Amino acid sequence: MKKPAIPGTQTVTDPVVASLLRPMKENIEILTGIRGGVIEKLPENAANSQVISKINEIIQRLNAYE
Numbered sequence: 001m002k003k004p005a006i007p008g009t010q011t012v013t014d015p016v017v018a019s020l021l022r023p024m025k026e027n028i029e030i031l032t033g034i035r036g037g038v039i040e041k042l043p044e045n046a047a048n049s050q051v052i053s054k055i056n057e058i059i060q061r062l063n064a065y066e
Helices: 015-032 048-063
Strands: none
């Protein structure tokens, strides 16, 4: 399913509102894969080590670990 795009913040004239919206937009884009790339699906016959690695990848993205 394609997700709707989040409008840009360039047209927001209030600097306080813009400073709040920019990081929110960036965070949502990271979580949804627009920034940082998509999390690829595992094959149906994935091994336990692959599943653990994929779960850790998802946790890392959600928690913003580097």
